[in-house]
Amino acid sequence: MSVRKPEWKDRDKMTVLNRPQPRVDGPLKATGRAVYTHDVRLPRMVYARLVLHSYSRAVVESVDLQPALDTTGVVAAGRLKEAGEALIYLGDDSAYAWVAATSPEAARDGARALRAKFADKAQSLVTREASLSSGAPEIIEGSRRIEGNVSGERSRGELDEVREAIAAAPTQITATYELPIQHHLCLETHGHVVDYDGNQATIYASTQMVSDSVGEYASLLGLSADRVRVVCEVMGGGFGSKFGAGLEGRVACEIAKELKRPVHLMLDRHQEFQMAGNRSGTVATLSGGVDASGRLLAMTAEVDRLGGVGGGSFPSPPYIYSAEQSATTMRSVHTAMDGNRAMRAPGHPQASFAMESMMEELAAAGGFDSVEIRKRNLEDKVWHRHLDRVAAAIGWESHPNRTGPGREATDGWAEGIGFGCATWRAGGRPGAGAEVRILPDGSVISACGVQDLGTGARTYVAGIVAEELGLPLGAVTPRIGDSDLPPGVASGGSVTTGSVAPAILDAAYNARVAFEERLAESTDIAVGDFTFEGSRVRGPEGSGFDLGFAEAASLLGTRPVIASGSFKSELAASGVLHGAQAARVRVDTFTGRVEVVKMVAIHDQGLILNRLALTSQINGGLTKALSYGLLEQRVVDEDNGWFLNANMESYKAVGMQEIPEIEVILDDEDDRPVTGMAEAPVIPGHSAIANAIFNACGARVRTMPFTPDRVLEALAARG
């Protein structure tokens, strides 16, 4: 039976894909042999570091490099700001110098030796209130002036009309929800090793876009793109923050041009907090009214996005839910701090918290079941199925308080359940390419320049080819993370799998056809009549052709099969992605401490390439959401403009003691082809936790994170 075009096999016939597969790079990572950008060591390499100021707004009076240059081990130093220049915001704009030395210790010595003098600008402007106060100076002046520190104001809908509709509704809620600035906290900081010899360059980058970044590094080095290679075989986390060279890449290239020695420039942890981006904070006032059936008749939202000098993110309410009428007004309020960057589902976790909290408050106010009110306002039945699944898994049916909060027991402990929904877009986009080689000894290479952030891309780059050629996973060697290979796509928007997997399949199919053509030359079996299965290549019954894969490959003589492939949209999913999550928490009403007991998630995701890696992706979303909901926040000193917790001691992130029981339900009912699973699972977990806290004891915490003090305040505010 001949196959005329690349297509995914039936799922139940798959032997490599749709199975739990340990990652092919597991052994390298578990034994410390995987080489990250931070680990690259080259002869004559220098260690460079940026020198950052710690105050939010300042003016440079002088930068004296000589003490740095006189420091033992320092090879070079440079200014990034000249006398009279302003440091406008606490971020990459705080960098005023760099030092390069023969060791990291010497580089730090040089940085400390630098003599820089600053005059402070009057006001630090690191809070929304400060930026909006009357008489507040403008953070960005001149040609890119931001008037009143507010920008991007957009209104939609008829505010007065909608407000009237809310007022007339049987059940109404108005509340203000606040979220802090969150940090990506990539364990490997941002940075590069730039190896430039004056003629060509190899850039080792901790990046989410290997192929797409060649042009930028080429232009920074003054080279044509054909002389630039970007390499990132493994990287220690990006979460949306690692697109582009950044200031650290620009400076590394400048130093490389000057010294013509390899330059290792990585941010340290404090710098990573200060200048490597963040998830924007939010102040959102929502107002909504439901009818007697729980249907959302009308809602308004007034949203301030807090993205530092950036615009911030927030998708328009009612977000996943639908309302008969809605009106929103949204704007960016700027502070003199590092601009927000994309962070895993930008804006969505923020919108989720506001919407899911409001829905829960409406449910409690009107006496509606938490699951039923959500279904009432979600047309798409996939969410209904998802909510039912997580409700069953969390034990909703037997839970005592389903239409309003409970109360704590006499020992002070209360237990509750909360829900949240997720959405994203399925599919990929054109641009990815791949090459598959079948070598005469039977070994196989699958190559694509795409990066693997820890998602498992490397494994499916091999796995898709193995599946197509009837081989085990270990029989295909993947090559990724190199701009010399066929192009990958930038890993943003969860498009990587949906873009790259189709290209790999296309190349695998083309390689198989090309192999068959070569075999057909020396047999009388037609192309399309070969079967690749169980590491063997067989002709039709009666043909007598039945060889092991390697033996069949040996018929290639000395000429390998080389085939390429590219993205085919019919091989990727499209449409909407859905998901639902539930959390069960215990609240100690004496101390305000919240313990997450269990989290459950279901997300549709089309064809599952690796059930183990997919589960890990969803685990990652849940643990991040727990961390966001209970622990993480940036803390600033309002007067001095200092970033107080720019370290991993005081910026709290989830640890082993907080990990709950987690149940991930893989949704095999979604029969679409491949799509990514990166952003959807990180969206609603913290909302489910907030709702669970409320469900447990009536404490409505409207400001994240839900620290004990806030839980106690909310308990005190109970009616």
Add this chain to the structure above:
Amino acid sequence: MTRPPGDALPERDGPHEGPTDASPTTASSGITRRLFLGGAGAAAASTTLSQPSAAQPVKARLKVRTLSGTARVKLRINGSERELEVEPRTTLLSALRHHLARPLTGTKEVCDRGNCGACTVMIDGKPQYSCLTLAVRLEGREITTVEGLGSPEDMSAVQQAFCDKDALMCGFCTPGFVVASEACLSKYPDADLETIREQLSGNICRCGTQPHILKAVEAARDTRRGEESR
């Protein structure tokens, strides 16, 4: 090690064990409670605490050693002697990653402040943050890094379990977790889930491998005990 002239050294230049490892009230530690509390001071305590197995009480000595410039040290890393020249302030983490002739970069630098566990190594089999350990103090000690626990072709039970249970994603926290897990199971061969959580609570992961790490360590425990993994 190079010694500045005229400095008398304490009897043995060993690393500070830490108060929990050498109780000042234990006779075998060589210090009596009276000596410890009787005005000998912190310097004396640290001198004597570094010799927990001394048979007799050691006379308190208020001595300060000064090291400057670089020092040539021989470190025993993963069973091999490695010679290097480092400043006294060089952490073991930096020594491994930057100052060895053939650097060992498996141990990761993430916070450099003892907040995250990515730099975890073993010193004489005990887990320790290498970013908070000075290289010059480790002569005579057995240093084990993640590379020393196994190779890709020959992984330890813990490393194999991390692969099998998908307890790694970006992999940057993995070396620290692997070392901490090995240390946990060496100390507690029958560790239950609570113990595993506690012993790994000094390690941070950002990608979300924690649930699978717990499964991996349980599986490795069972493998090491010779039972069939559940």
